[in-house]
Amino acid sequence: MNLAEGVQLVSFLVLAAMMIGAALGVVLLSNIVYSAFLLGLVFVCIAGMYILLNAGFVAAAQVLIYVGAVNVLILFGIMLVNKRQDFTPVKNAWLGKAATAAVCVGLFALLSTMILATPWAISGAMPIGDEAIVEIGKHFFSDYLLPFELASVLLLMALIGAIVLARRDFLPDELLDRLPEQSDALTLPERPRELISGSKK
């Protein structure tokens, strides 16, 4: 083992330990704000893994999109629905958790035996490294052109769909009374809507 492999192995182990610990924290901690920040740590560790796998472009995309956009979006979501409520305990909740843990451990055992037993066709070619971004661009505009364009359409649909779902669909009455009439040039026409009844049980 030369020096580069040793450095790679040590950084892999450090990143793996941080990632598993942070992922367990995301799932198990009771404060959801801590969970969101630990999720950012998981994303950063995965970006480090991508750098270890000779994929600098995707690592940069991971940091930009996941840490910069998705994690911030989740934090905003937490703060928008931040309601300190204690969930009513469900009967026999530990049974479900134990069953789920057993299923997850079993799934991990199954996957790991599959991983270790399969003879992988390891390619001996050198990774192309920094040329990867050129290669990704060629793939995007030749053989993966249709999925690329569909992804852009899907992002537009998600943008519009998220706005339609999340925008406030009704105005309270006192706010409607106070609003002057000339201000509706900049507002979208909104219809009043009934809250779903039966939510208070």
Add this chain to the structure above:
Amino acid sequence: MQLQYFLLLAAALFCIGIYGLVTSRNAIRVLMSIELLLNSVNLNLMAFSNYLDPQNIRGQVFAVFVISIAAAEAAVGLAIVLSIYRNRDTVDMEQFNLLKW
């Protein structure tokens, strides 16, 4: 450094994500678990891309697609959670039984 290390790590992350997905009560934590699942799949794709297909990196292309789909999913999922929170005044998954019966 071997392929198996990365695959085992991705499998562990996937199992943690599934555990969180099933057992969480908070809807936003469910979304975070889905992000964990998508990231473990991405890690698998990148490991295959580096070790099995290093010249013709199709795994990285797939990972970029998965990242973009995951961003869209997070936006729509949070919008749905906000909408449910506005209607039901809770984010408890046990009380989201509109479609149950």
